[in-house]
Amino acid sequence: MPKFIHSLCFLMTLFFGLSSTAQNEVYTSEVRQAVADTVFVNLKDFSQDFVYDMKYATADNFLKAKVYDCAECFLRLKTVQALIAANNDFKKKGFKIKLYDCYRPLSIQKKMWEIVSNPEYVADPKKGSIHNRGGAVDISLVDSNGKEVDMGTPFDFFGIQASHNYTKLSKQVKSNRKFLKKVMINNGFNSFDSEWWHYNLKTGLKDKVSNQKWNCE
Ligand SMILES: [Zn+2]
Numbered sequence: 001m002p003k004f005i006h007s008l009c010f011l012m013t014l015f016f017g018l019s020s021t022a023q024n025e026v027y028t029s030e031v032r033q034a035v036a037d038t039v040f041v042n043l044k045d046f047s048q049d050f051v052y053d054m055k056y057a058t059a060d061n062f063l064k065a066k067v068y069d070c071a072e073c074f075l076r077l078k079t080v081q082a083l084i085a086a087n088n089d090f091k092k093k094g095f096k097i098k099l100y101d102c103y104r105p106l107s108i109q110k111k112m113w114e115i116v117s118n119p120e121y122v123a124d125p126k127k128g129s130i131h132n133r134g135g136a137v138d139i140s141l142v143d144s145n146g147k148e149v150d151m152g153t154p155f156d157f158f159g160i161q162a163s164h165n166y167t168k169l170s171k172q173v174k175s176n177r178k179f180l181k182k183v184m185i186n187n188g189f190n191s192f193d194s195e196w197w198h199y200n201l202k203t204g205l206k207d208k209v210s211n212q213k214w215n216c217e
Contacts, residue, residue, distance in 0.1 A: 037078035051098040070216035073102035076134035079201045086187035100138040100155045104131035106211040120194045121158045128209035135204020138197045149176045163194050
């Protein structure tokens with residue numbers, strides 16, 4: 001082969017080789033940019049339609065201490081997506097989700113367990129709570145006037161009256177709890193028998209426990 005043709009072939013091989021590599025690079029970088037649904041995100045970056053009453057960012061909780069530096073709701077992306085879908089269903093009926101707690105670092109779980117070592121109300125940090133996995137939320141509902149719906153007990157009421165199985169409640173309270181539970185279950189969550197406010201994302205039960213802390217701006 002004459003030297004010129006040989007060089008041309010070499011250049012063409014180089015050109016097509018590079019351009020196909022470049023195409024591959026574009027493709028793989030798109031794949032890399034696709035965010036896994038298990039990544040931790042801040043709910044407020046996805047929706048402004050929630051009411052926040054983050055109890056552990058105040059001293060108004062059973063720990064009697066402010067254990068979060070700020071009132072943010074961090075969750076895994078898939079939990080956020082399911083929660084927004086549930087909130088959209090509530091909004092159609094004139095209600096909104098009020099948040100008490102979302103992701104909870106494992107170190108806070110340990111503090112809670114020291115005070116309430118009862119797995120009916122606080123998960124043993126050795127196993128970890130679904131809150132530590134970014135798949136659980138503690139919630140209630142507010143009506144169109146922003147008034148909290150009557151669920152029969154306050155949040156974190158550690159007694160039988162907070163149970164889904166407790167029946168000595170007014171018709172209205174029973175119906176409110178049932179409404180909350182129905183919509184949450186329809187959107188991929190499980191209820192928790194001893195706490196009307198607690199919901200676990202069904203696909204989030206096996207995710208890794210985390211102890212990461214979020215930055216407060
Ligand atoms: Zn909970």
